[in-house]
Amino acid sequence: MSQNSTCPVCGAPTQASTRPFCSQRCADIDLGRWFSGQYRIPGPPADEENLEKPEINDER
Template identity: 75%
Template sequence: MCGKPAQHATRPFCSQRCADIDLGRWFTGQYRVPGPPVDEENIQKNERNDER
């Protein structure tokens, strides 16, 4: 995160603060793991099911 050396307890982060910042970025969607392409037909089917 900040470029400081990592402490053993918070590895691979230099501090708990940097670890929390990273976790927050995952929670808010700033980091994403790509998945397979989504089929447009399945999206529409799921949207119709959600309306019920």
């Protein structure tokens, strides 16, 4: 059963060297999803997101 694993990113057969993904590329994609997902902290309403971040115009 474990040999029939598929990549959670694209669904291709998993490679042993890059489990649980089919390739390093998909591993990176999944990692990126994790990081981007962590930026969206569940809980406060979306409107408060603007209040939490004051307008910082850092003109360089």
